[in-house]
Amino acid sequence: MKRSESAVDTMPEALRQSRYHMKKCFLKYVEKGKRMMKIHHLMEEMETVIEDKDERAQVLEGMFGYILCTTQEAAIVPPYVAFAIRPNPGFWEYVKINSNDLSVDGITATDYLKFKETIVDETWANDENALEIDFGAMDFKSPTMSLPSSIGNGVSFASKFITSKLYAQTSSQQMLVDYLLALNHQGEKLMINDTLNTISKLQSALIVAHASLSSMPNDTPYQSFDLRFKEWGLEKGWGDNAERVRETVGFLLEVLQAPDPINLEKFFSRVPTVFNVVLFSIHGYFGQSNVLGLPDTGGQVVYVLDQVVALEEELLLRIKQQGLNYKPQILVVTRLLPDATGTKCNQEMEPVLNTKHSHILRVPFRTEKGILRKWVSRFDIYPYLEKFTQDASEKIIEIMEGKPDLIIGNYTDGNLAASLMANKLGATLGTIAHALEKTKYEDSDMKWKELDPKYHFSCQFTADTIAMNSADFIITSTFQEIAGSKDRPGQYESHQAFTLPGLYRVVSGINVFDPKFNIASPGADQSVYFPYTETQKRLTTFQPAIEELLFSKVDNDEHIGYLEDKSKPIIFSMARLDTVKNITGLTEWFGKNKRLRSLVNLVIVAGFFDPSKSKDREEMAEIKKMHLLIEKYQLKGQIRWIAAQTDRNRNSELYRFIADSKGAFVQPAIYEAFGLTVIEAMNCGLPTFATNQGGPAEIIVDGVSGFLIDPNYGDESSNKIADFFQKCKEDPGYWKTISDGGLKRIYECYTWKIYANKVLNMGNIYSFWKQLNKEQKEAKQRYIELFYNLHYKNLVRTVPIASDEVVLAPKHV
Numbered sequence: 102m103k104r105s106e107s108a109v110d111t112m113p114e115a116l117r118q119s120r121y122h123m124k125k126c127f128l129k130y131v132e133k134g135k136r137m138m139k140i141h142h143l144m145e146e147m148e149t150v151i152e153d154k155d156e157r158a159q160v161l162e163g164m165f166g167y168i169l170c171t172t173q174e175a176a177i178v179p180p181y182v183a184f185a186i187r188p189n190p191g192f193w194e195y196v197k198i199n200s201n202d203l204s205v206d207g208i209t210a211t212d213y214l215k216f217k218e219t220i221v222d223e224t225w226a227n228d229e230n231a232l233e234i235d236f237g238a239m240d241f242k243s244p245t246m247s248l249p250s251s252i253g254n255g256v257s258f259a260s261k262f263i264t265s266k267l268y269a270q271t272s273s274q275q276m277l278v279d280y281l282l283a284l285n286h287q288g289e290k291l292m293i294n295d296t297l298n299t300i301s302k303l304q305s306a307l308i309v310a311h312a313s314l315s316s317m318p319n320d321t322p323y324q325s326f327d328l329r330f331k332e333w334g335l336e337k338g339w340g341d342n343a344e345r346v347r348e349t350v351g352f353l354l355e356v357l358q359a360p361d362p363i364n365l366e367k368f369f370s371r372v373p374t375v376f377n378v379v380l381f382s383i384h385g386y387f388g389q390s391n392v393l394g395l396p397d398t399g400g401q402v403v404y405v406l407d408q409v410v411a412l413e414e415e416l417l418l419r420i421k422q423q424g425l426n427y428k429p430q431i432l433v434v435t436r437l438l439p440d441a442t443g444t445k446c447n448q449e450m451e452p453v454l455n456t457k458h459s460h461i462l463r464v465p466f467r468t469e470k471g472i473l474r475k476w477v478s479r480f481d482i483y484p485y486l487e488k489f490t491q492d493a494s495e496k497i498i499e500i501m502e503g504k505p506d507l508i509i510g511n512y513t514d515g516n517l518a519a520s521l522m523a524n525k526l527g528a529t530l531g532t533i534a535h536a537l538e539k540t541k542y543e544d545s546d547m548k549w550k551e552l553d554p555k556y557h558f559s560c561q562f563t564a565d566t567i568a569m570n571s572a573d574f575i576i577t578s579t580f581q582e583i584a585g586s587k588d589r590p591g592q593y594e595s596h597q598a599f600t601l602p603g604l605y606r607v608v609s610g611i612n613v614f615d616p617k618f619n620i621a622s623p624g625a626d627q628s629v630y631f632p633y634t635e636t637q638k639r640l641t642t643f644q645p646a647i648e649e650l651l652f653s654k655v656d657n658d659e660h661i662g663y664l665e666d667k668s669k670p671i672i673f674s675m676a677r678l679d680t681v682k683n684i685t686g687l688t689e690w691f692g693k694n695k696r697l698r699s700l701v702n703l704v705i706v707a708g709f710f711d712p713s714k715s716k717d718r719e720e721m722a723e724i725k726k727m728h729l730l731i732e733k734y735q736l737k738g739q740i741r742w743i744a745a746q747t748d749r750n751r752n753s754e755l756y757r758f759i760a761d762s763k764g765a766f767v768q769p770a771i772y773e774a775f776g777l778t779v780i781e782a783m784n785c786g787l788p789t790f791a792t793n794q795g796g797p798a799e800i801i802v803d804g805v806s807g808f809l810i811d812p813n814y815g816d817e818s819s820n821k822i823a824d825f826f827q828k829c830k831e832d833p834g835y836w837k838t839i840s841d842g843g844l845k846r847i848y849e850c851y852t853w854k855i856y857a858n859k860v861l862n863m864g865n866i867y868s869f870w871k872q873l874n875k876e877q878k879e880a881k882q883r884y885i886e887l888f889y890n891l892h893y894k895n896l897v898r899t900v901p902i903a904s905d906e907v908v909l910a911p912k913h914v
């Protein structure tokens with residue numbers, strides 16, 4: 102079978118090939134009535150029908166086998182079975198098969214959604230006025246990419262498209278001039294002044310300037326020719342010396358003469374567009390100490406704090422190279438938490454460590470009763486966001502003495518606030534998902550009604566869809582996040598077409614081929630997470646405390662369990678104690694695998710030990726499960742369970758200490774969006790085993806820079822870990838080969854320097870892109886406003902508002 106053929110064309114033949122078995126199979130699929138089936142369910146049922154192994158293999162090797170392997174799910178409404186088939190990332194097809202006669206119909210995404218809705222809400226599914234959301238309808242003029250290999254490389258595509266527009270339309274060229282004319286910093290003109298208000302005037306001035314610069318020594322400071330430049334209509338911002346100015350002028354001259362994407366990208370990377378940046382990161386405990394491991398407080402906080410440092414550093418460099426002496430300002434805007442429980446989350450302003458001009462700004466949540474004091478889960482945060490954004494916007498404008506040039510949101514709540522503010526002020530908007538919840542829970546869209554009381558997914562998915570459509574650009578950590586892998590849809594991809602039966606049907610939510618998507622992977626702070634071999638930098642003061650943390654024999658508030666045989670290498674894991682992190686899974690794999698237990702000890706850093714002290718429902722359940730597993734598998738003497746650790750310096754030394762023991766890091770999550778611990782461990786030279794479900798599958802090249810493990814197959818995964826340690830025993834050089842492979846991978850792809858450069862280039866290019874596509878953007882924004890006001894706000898009203906007055910038992914228990 103040719104992969105280029107569509108399923109609707111090949112399915113009839115595929116069914117004909119083994120009609121007898123297929124007939125039985127489809128009757129089996131419909132036997133239990135209406136429901137959803139995943140690929141493993143389809144396979145399992147097939148196994149029961151085609152008992153003979155060889156016959157089954159024959160079917161699976163044929164066309165039907167191929168179609169089945171690319172099927173994501175099937176919806177069953179007897180006598181029909183509808184398949185959602187995904188032959189390649191971003192490409193979907195839908196077919197409906199009648200189990201009685203095996204006739205095949207190709208159906209649209211909308212029809213597929215309607216079909217599957219009938220499983221849960223037939224009346225609504227058949228209502229021809231059921232609300233359909235179609236963001237694609239607003240995109241008819243927008244260019245989209247078509248090659249899967251281009252997904253996530255939006256800047257490059259946008260440059261090509263801008264180039265073609267500049268070529269074809271004088272109006273677009275004039276837009277470029279107008280864009281440059283509008284550049285300013287607090288009213289001070291940059292690059293060109295009003296005398297150069299046409300292409301020809303600009304071009305003539307640049308030719309004169311370029312000629313004069315050619316005769317100057319490279320290091321001539323801008324100040325020595327700025328007056329001459331002014332006479333020609335050119336203002337500061339082109340560069341700090343003759344060489345840089347000449348290059349920048351040269352790039353623009355090339356673009357004006359014959360636009361090409363390379364010079365365009367180079368030119369835009371030089372344009373002084375961004376000085377003031379706002380980053381929204383609202384939920385959890387956003388602080389610089391004593392917060393990691395607290396509920397809803399994990400990698401995002403680490404990411405945002407490192408991001409600020411990297412962005413400020415890059416901004417300072419760029420501003421200097423632009424020949425300007427402005428100070429950049431970055432504000433991280435979060436929630437002020439009066440009940441800060443030992444953190445600084447009740448302080449309004451706090452300078453960001455290792456920066457000169459960046460601050461955390463905290464704004465409280467306000468309700469009709471006044472300021473809300475207590476922490477609320479990120480799932481319950483929606484009622485406060487609109488007011489929070491209004492209050493925060495006022496503060497931000499006051500502090501920055503004007504509007505920010507770039508607003509970046511983080512996670513659903515931050516992205517929604519950022520989009521509300523950016524829309525109001527007309528600022529450029531970037532969003533970062535970190536982890537879209539929709540893919541974390543199976544059928545979370547179809548089951549929204551059942552899950553809403555706990556998670557309020559109706560608000561969350563609506564807010565996510567609004568933010569991703571408002572964004573001028575979307576930053577993702579991996580390709581997987583956008584379009585997944587061969588077998589698994591991406592997090593954004595799962596918002597392409599989905600349905601919340603009874604509420605609305607999204608026939609076009611986001612297109613993964615949209616050029617707004619850009620991959621910029623985070624790094625780990627390399628002044629903290631450095632290799633175990635850099636002995637002179639090692640934080641030796643922590644070593645006695647780490648010895649105690651790992652090896653003392655007492656149980657206390659910080660650790661329980663002990664390690665009988667200290668000479669064994671350690672397998673180490675550290676994560677929030679969420680179900681999806683699967684720390685209990687790892688404990689169980691270890692418990693069950695005698696060979697692994699004989700080779701290594703297990704050290705876990707996660708949560709704490711008393712479930713009654715937890716505010717988080719998932720954490721409570723996981724704590725209880727950990728105790729049960731330690732008991733069940735008699736792990737005392739081979740496991741050390743350490744409570745959540747908040748000191749990143751000490752943590753980094755812990756990773757290195759484990760590396761000294763020739764151990765490994767294990768990240769066993771059921772699903773991990775990116776996984777900062779994975780790159781922290783790799784930065785420390787610690788061989789890493791990480792889940793193949795999500796971002797880590799892209800970070801690690803299996804067997805070269807670490808290992809991938811499948812959380813769905815615990816025995817296989819624990820054996821893979823055991824094999825590694827067995828091999829290290831036989832070949833002591835093997836451990837170092839993997840450790841070095843991990844470090845090489847990090848230095849090539851995962852550093853904050855690479856990140857900051859990419860993100861600021863996005864800020865520059867998309868600020869212009871937004872202007873170029875202004876009318877369309879405005880039309881879409883109107884649609885979004887309608888959706889927000891008429892629908893989202895009603896959904897938010899279903900979320901209970903927290904109160905400080907009554908002390909209730911945690912509501913999710």
Ligand code: UDP
Nearest residue numbers: 393394399400401403676745746776777778
């Ligand atoms: N972390 C920590 N102490 C803990 C658990 C986690 O310092 O007890 C840190 C960890 O070092 C990493 C971050 O929290 O920097 C977790 O990020 P990751 O992306 O792995 O997961 P997330 O929690 O964001 O889902």
Ligand code: LCN
Nearest residue numbers: 400535536774775776777
């Ligand atoms: C949230 C997650 O769940 C992690 O996978 C990421 O590493 C973290 O955010 C930072 O983006």
